[in-house]
Amino acid sequence: MSPRQQPRRIARELALLSLSQIKGNPENLEQQTLNDLILVAVRTLTLEIQETLETAAAEISRGNERILASDTKATNLKSAQTMVKEAISLTHNAINRLGTVIDFPEIVQLSSQYEVREYALELIGTVYRRRAEIEQELTGALVDWQLHRLPRIDRDILQIAVSEMLYLDLPQKVAINEAIELAKRYSDDEGYRFINGVLRRVTNKLNEAEKAVSTQI
Numbered sequence: 715m716s717p718r719q720q721p722r723r724i725a726r727e728l729a730l731l732s733l734s735q736i737k738g739n740p741e742n743l744e745q746q747t748l749n750d751l752i753l754v755a756v757r758t759l760t761l762e763i764q765e766t767l768e769t770a771a772a773e774i775s776r777g778n779e780r781i782l783a784s785d786t787k788a789t790n791l792k793s794a795q796t797m798v799k800e801a802i803s804l805t806h807n808a809i810n811r812l813g814t815v816i817d818f819p820e821i822v823q824l825s826s827q828y829e830v831r832e833y834a835l836e837l838i839g840t841v842y843r844r845r846a847e848i849e850q851e852l853t854g855a856l857v858d859w860q861l862h863r864l865p866r867i868d869r870d871i872l873q874i875a876v877s878e879m880l881y882l883d884l885p886q887k888v889a890i891n892e893a894i895e896l897a898k899r900y901s902d903d904e905g906y907r908f909i910n911g912v913l914r915r916v917t918n919k920l921n922e923a924e925k926a927v928s929t930q931i
Contacts, residue, residue: 718726719825723892725833726874728822730896731755733870743785743839748831750817761809773797791825812897841870841876848876856914868905871896875913879920886917 732754734744769895777797796815822830840850852872853861875893878884890913897906 722833723895724822725830726837726892727896728752728755728830728834728900729837729841730867730870730874731758732834733841733874734866736838737841743835743842746835747922748822748827748907751831752822755818756815759811759818763811763815766804766811767807770801770808773801773804777798777801799859819827836879836882837874840881841873844877844881845873848873849882851876851880851916851919852912855912857915865901865905867900868909870895871901871909872912875909876916879917886920890914890917 715866728751735754735758735924736743736751772857774797777794780794781791849861864872871893874896875889878892879886890910893913894906894910897909901909
């Protein structure tokens with residue numbers, strides 16, 4: 715799909731990357747320009763890249779130490795191989811994020827900038843204003859998990875999806891699919907499957923409640 719045809723998808727991604735960084739009174743969101751949001755998003759991705767590469771470097775260093783000690787312990791060689799594989803995976807993730815950082819400003823420029831800004835701010839504002847209700851819905855759908863213990867990126871994806879379902883009139887199926895796409899880009903395999911499961915339970919509860927109300931009427 716051409717960037718010109720998907721301003722809301724771009725806005726959703728921009729909101730996700732900005733949500734944890736934009737502080738202050740939600741009423742002041744309108745003062746945020748599109749360039750402000752892009753800058754925050756790029757900074758978020760850059761910080762994540764730095765942290766990922768630092769972790770990868772540490773894994774390589776530990777793996778090297780194990781390789782040097784492998785003459786005396788065969789288990790050291792196996793654990794070293796695991797560490798190097800993890801470092802390679804982390805580096806691959808960092809490279810993908812770097813590509814996003816490079817492409818993101820151009821993608822926004824090619825889209826409907828007004829719609830991107832307006833919907834991104836609407837998403838952020840809705841999550842801020844309705845956080846208590848959104849978290850209540852998510853908490854009711856979590857099984858053996860606490861919302862505040864989830865990785866920040868997974869929690870923010872869930873909050874955006876529920877805000878779109880409840881307050882921005884996005885069909886449930888579309889909201890779930892968009893959340894999964896975000897999770898595939900910014901979480902991991904386990905993360906996007908977890909997000910899919912939580913949102914399915916949220917929609918089931920919402921549909922059951924709606925059915926109960928209609929039955930009473």
